Amino acid sequence: xxxxxxxxxxxxxxxxxxxxxxxxxxxxxxxxxxxxxxxxxxxxxxxxxxxxxxxxxxxxxxxxxxxxxxxxxxxxxxxxxxxxxxxxxxxxxxxxxxxxxxxxxxxxxxxxxxxxxxxxxxxxxxxxxxxxxxxxxxxxxxxxxxxxxxxxxxxxxxxxxxxxxxxxxxxxxxxxxxxxxxxxxxxxxxxxxxxxxxxxxxxxxxxxxxxxxxxxxxxxxxxxxxxxxxxxxxxxxxxxxxxxxxxxxxxxxxxxxxxxxxxxxxxxxxxxxxxxxxxxxxxxxxxxxxxxxxxxxxxxxxxxxxxxxxxxxxxxxxxxxxxxxxxxxxxxxxxxxxxxxxxxxxxxxxxxxxxxxxxxxxxxxxxxxxxxxxxxxxxxxxxxxxxxxxxxxxxxxxxxxxxxxxxxxxxxxxxxxxxxxxxxxxxxxxxxxxxxxxxxxxxxxxxxxxxxxxxxxxxxxxxxxxxxxxxx
Amino acid sequence: xxxxxxxxxxxxxxxxxxxxxxxxxxxxxxxxxxxxxxxxxxxxxxxxxxxxxxxxxxxxxxxxxxxxxxxxxxxxxxxxxxxxxxxxxxxxxxxxxxxxxxxxxxxxxxxxxxxxxxxxxxxxxxxxxxxxxxxxxxxxxxxxxxxxxxxxxxxxxxxxxxxxxxxxxxxxxxxxxxxxxxxxxxxxxxxxxxxxxxxxxxxxxxxxxxxxxxxxxxxxxxxxxxxxxxxxxxxxxxxxxxxxxxxxxxxxxxxxxxxxxxxxxxxxxxxxxxxxxxxxxxxxxxxxxxxxxxxxxxxxxxxxxxxxxxxxxxxxxxxxxxxxxxxxxxxxxxxxxxxxxxxxxxxxxxxxxxxxxxxxxxxxxxxxxxxxxxxxxxxxxxxxxxxxxxxxxxxxxxxxxxxxxxxxxxxxxxxxxxxxxxxxxxxxxxxxxxxxxxxxxxxxxxxxxxxxx
Ligand code: SF4
Ligand code: SF4
Numbered sequence: 001x002x003x004x005x006x007x008x009x010x011x012x013x014x015x016x017x018x019x020x021x022x023x024x025x026x027x028x029x030x031x032x033x034x035x036x037x038x039x040x041x042x043x044x045x046x047x048x049x050x051x052x053x054x055x056x057x058x059x060x061x062x063x064x065x066x067x068x069x070x071x072x073x074x075x076x077x078x079x080x081x082x083x084x085x086x087x088x089x090x091x092x093x094x095x096x097x098x099x100x101x102x103x104x105x106x107x108x109x110x111x112x113x114x115x116x117x118x119x120x121x122x123x124x125x126x127x128x129x130x131x132x133x134x135x136x137x138x139x140x141x142x143x144x145x146x147x148x149x150x151x152x153x154x155x156x157x158x159x160x161x162x163x164x165x166x167x168x169x170x171x172x173x174x175x176x177x178x179x180x181x182x183x184x185x186x187x188x189x190x191x192x193x194x195x196x197x198x199x200x201x202x203x204x205x206x207x208x209x210x211x212x213x214x215x216x217x218x219x220x221x222x223x224x225x226x227x228x229x230x231x232x233x234x235x236x237x238x239x240x241x242x243x244x245x246x247x248x249x250x251x252x253x254x255x256x257x258x259x260x261x262x263x264x265x266x267x268x269x270x271x272x273x274x275x276x277x278x279x280x281x282x283x284x285x286x287x288x289x290x291x292x293x294x295x296x297x298x299x300x301x302x303x304x305x306x307x308x309x310x311x312x313x314x315x316x317x318x319x320x321x322x323x324x325x326x327x328x329x330x331x332x333x334x335x336x337x338x339x340x341x342x343x344x345x346x347x348x349x350x351x352x353x354x355x356x357x358x359x360x361x362x363x364x365x366x367x368x369x370x371x372x373x374x375x376x377x378x379x380x381x382x383x384x385x386x387x388x389x390x391x392x393x394x395x396x397x398x399x400x401x402x403x404x405x406x407x408x409x410x411x412x413x414x415x416x417x418x419x420x421x422x423x424x425x426x427x428x429x430x431x432x433x434x435x436x437x438x439x440x441x442x443x444x445x446x447x448x449x450x451x452x453x454x455x456x457x458x459x460x461x462x463x464x465x466x467x468x469x470x471x472x
Numbered sequence: 473x474x475x476x477x478x479x480x481x482x483x484x485x486x487x488x489x490x491x492x493x494x495x496x497x498x499x500x501x502x503x504x505x506x507x508x509x510x511x512x513x514x515x516x517x518x519x520x521x522x523x524x525x526x527x528x529x530x531x532x533x534x535x536x537x538x539x540x541x542x543x544x545x546x547x548x549x550x551x552x553x554x555x556x557x558x559x560x561x562x563x564x565x566x567x568x569x570x571x572x573x574x575x576x577x578x579x580x581x582x583x584x585x586x587x588x589x590x591x592x593x594x595x596x597x598x599x600x601x602x603x604x605x606x607x608x609x610x611x612x613x614x615x616x617x618x619x620x621x622x623x624x625x626x627x628x629x630x631x632x633x634x635x636x637x638x639x640x641x642x643x644x645x646x647x648x649x650x651x652x653x654x655x656x657x658x659x660x661x662x663x664x665x666x667x668x669x670x671x672x673x674x675x676x677x678x679x680x681x682x683x684x685x686x687x688x689x690x691x692x693x694x695x696x697x698x699x700x701x702x703x704x705x706x707x708x709x710x711x712x713x714x715x716x717x718x719x720x721x722x723x724x725x726x727x728x729x730x731x732x733x734x735x736x737x738x739x740x741x742x743x744x745x746x747x748x749x750x751x752x753x754x755x756x757x758x759x760x761x762x763x764x765x766x767x768x769x770x771x772x773x774x775x776x777x778x779x780x781x782x783x784x785x786x787x788x789x790x791x792x793x794x795x796x797x798x799x800x801x802x803x804x805x806x807x808x809x810x811x812x813x814x815x816x817x818x819x820x821x822x823x824x825x826x827x828x829x830x831x832x833x834x835x836x837x838x839x840x841x842x843x844x845x846x847x848x849x850x851x852x853x854x855x856x857x858x859x860x861x862x863x864x865x866x867x868x869x870x871x872x873x874x875x876x877x878x879x880x881x882x883x884x885x886x887x888x889x890x891x892x893x894x895x896x897x898x899x900x901x902x903x904x905x906x907x908x909x910x911x912x913x914x915x916x917x918x919x920x921x922x923x924x925x
Contacts, residue, residue, distance in 0.1 A: 050537045050554035056517060082491075089866075106486060110610050110611065121481060128482050129482050144574040145610075420525060471681070
């Protein structure tokens with residue numbers, strides 16, 4: 001998502017004759033080159049400070065986020081009850097069939113297991129649950145104390161795998177081994193064990209895997225629909241509405257399209273190394289990024305298979321699709337844009353990639369982003385954020401409630417985009433809020449998602465209730 | 473009582489939460505106190521989110537954020553740094569430290585670390601008070617964590633001295649509305665009261681101009697200190713073990729008489745509470761409550777036919793299950809299954825105590841249950857409604873029967889903290905909600921569509 005692409009993208013809108021986008025482009029051309037006032041020097045990806053109320057989660061949490069939407073697999077949390085029960089069906093990842101992922105399975109370790117080891121209990125629990133639910137595979141998550149009591153997860157998984165004839169895969173997600181990012185990695189490592197084990201004979205050369213979309217509120221269905229309309233076969237959803245058998249043959253696709261790169265880029269790299277499948281980073285959020293994603297993919301196939309007329313046809317259909325979607329969307333967005341113009345937004349989300357898209361999406365509705373931060377951004381991410389935001393915008397890494405409130409007040413923000421933990425802070429201070437995390441129940445990806453997003457922001461910012469909250 | 477109980481090794485959809493979460497909630501109800509988890513970061517973040525989704529209030533829980541190397545070499549240094557950071561940032565009056573599974577397993581000695589820390593910082597005038605509790609989740613649920621935190625607060629902070637007229641009130645874990653109501657009752661009886669904890673304001677506060685790092689409210693620390701001088705203690709909870717009863721500590725250490733009652737849910741249990749208050753205050757029941765009780769009885773009569781003979785599944789924390797079962801029994805609803813994830817060993821006995829003279833047959837009463845077990849038993853029990861927290865919704869949906877939301881967590885409705893369970897008014901609200909849910913179900917199931925029920 002470099003700036004050049006962004007420009008091209010807007011030129012494309014120009015050609016479509018959509019005046020709104022042209023205006024948006026002009027606004028942005030002025031801003032894109034303006035850097036922050038001081039050189040960017042943000043320290044990130046560090047352990048959370050002891051005693052700070054970090055908004056960060058643990059390794060286990062990261063693994064759960066990524067693997068959990070695989071709906072026909074068993075997800076067994078090996079550990080004491082809390083780790084499992086706090087993650088029970090809290091995410092909006094939908095499935096079109098099996099719904100095993102919505103159950104919370106735990107070995108609920110007791111004192112005796114901690115003293116004598118939990119392997120026996122794990123084995124029994126696994127067999128019991130596999131017999132009961134007949135899953136296509138089982139993921140076994142280790143939690144902090146499993147790392148301490150030294151249960152041999154690999155060994156237990158291996159024997160159960162042999163006995164039951166399905167993949168039984170340990171996920172090395174001991175919470176204290178790092179932050180969420182490490183958990184993403186552990187999840188990718190676990191999935192890598194499935195990939196390459198399925199039949200790929202009926203896969204078209206015009207095919208791809210969707211990585212890093214978790215089908216919150218059915219988003220992946222929307223995205224799949226776009227690809228299918230372009231004439232591209234989707235092999236595996238990784239992992240929204242995911243299926244074990246699809247993932248097993250994911251190596252047969254021609255391209256990995258990676259959204260939310262923090263979580264699944266590692267997997268894409270592994271597939272590329274092992275099977276030579278290239279990958280591409282995209283964002284499905286906001287009109288610009290969504291369109292750019294589709295064009296990039298069409299361009300990829302044209303470049304990959306220059307002699308195949310189908311590649312040209314895909315590009316044609318992509319243009320048609322974007323035109324249709326944008327034309328349908330823009331008039332509907334106008335109302336929101338008018339009402340929201342000039343209002344101030346703050347963004348604090350898990351991944352920085354999401355933050356990029358949000359910054360642009362707010363521009364599209366003519367709002368100003370005054371604070372942007374993430375829990376797990378890298379240095380490069382922050383450089384990019386710095387590049388796409390206005391001067392004076394506050395950029396933060398791994399923030400905490402106290403810091404966030406002081407920023408929110410200082411900047412008199414109208415709407416704050418964040419996760420559940422940030423919501424009460426905003427509300428307590430009488431500030432609007434929009435959920436943008438894995439627990440939301442509104443589809444915000446795709447073209448329709450942009451409209452939902454605008455509506456969400458609008459329904460918070462424009463509510464009359466703010467007149468009653470204490471103001472200076 | 474145990475005939476049909478399923479017995480599985482694995483746990484599916486647990487009907488309990490982990491111990492430190494209960495401890496954090498208890499600490500949230502103490503003046504100027506910041507809860508602090510000694511363990512990895514993830515636990516604190518998960519618990520915060522879980523609690524926030526019920527209360528819609530900011531919930532700051534600090535953590536010592538142990539990483540792998542700390543787990544190997546001990547978490548002492550991180551704990552100390554963490555305490556210093558929390559002190560600097562929050563300026564709390566007290567820090568309530570709870571351990572987690574991790575620090576219990578590696579065997580960190582928090583009391584020792586705390587002693588060292590306090591010695592090292594003797595000259596620092598900004599030092600808050602500390603209280604610490606051991607809460608390994610592999611033994612017990614969030615309720616044990618809650619009670620143990622209250623127990624430790626009392627053990628570590630209450631002192632003796634000249635006697636006062638104050639009554640200690642230890643309600644256990646109830647809603648913010650319940651805590652508010654209790655303080656009102658005590659005042660109406662003219663009783664000076666120290667209620668520990670008090671989540672009425674800290675977890676149900678007003679919209680603010682200035683963000684409060686530590687929310688206003690909670691049991692005053694000075695009052696906690698004076699609890700050893702009080703006249704008597706009233707402690708709710710029929711299933712609370714003696715070794716985790718803060719009332720028992722006060723009795724033992726300071727000879728403050730302890731009155732143990734069930735949660736005052738429904739007429740019978742509330743009468744017991746009010747009778748005790750009459751005795752302690754030497755007053756009659758204030759007219760206001762006579763009125764509430766009278767109207768409640770009238771409402772019971774008006775609505776009894778709609779609900780008589782209905783069957784309910786009740787689940788949740790053990791003492792809540794006891795109270796709700798007592799209430800259901802007295803309004804003519806049969807609690808076919810009383811289930812809890814807790815394992816106090818006292819659930820069955822307690823339910824029999826409060827329903828024995830009303831119910832002709834005994835309900836199925838089971839501890840250590842999860843929602844898979846409950847769902848499995850539910851099939852044969854043919855319940856008409858379910859009473860419990862939000863996590864029973866999948867079951868209610870599958871069976872197409874109403875779920876009456878009580879207790880914690882309520883994650884799929886607003887106002888969980890404002891649900892009043894206690895007293896005549898609490899029973900009134902529960903009664904109306906339940907009766908109306910039964911009527912609504914009948915209406916929805918009917919092909920006629922009556923608008924006059
Ligand atoms: S490790 Fe223990 S304290 Fe932490 S969430 Fe899991 S059960 Fe709770
Ligand atoms: S115990 Fe470890 S794995 Fe479980 S929630 Fe806490 S930090 Fe995460």
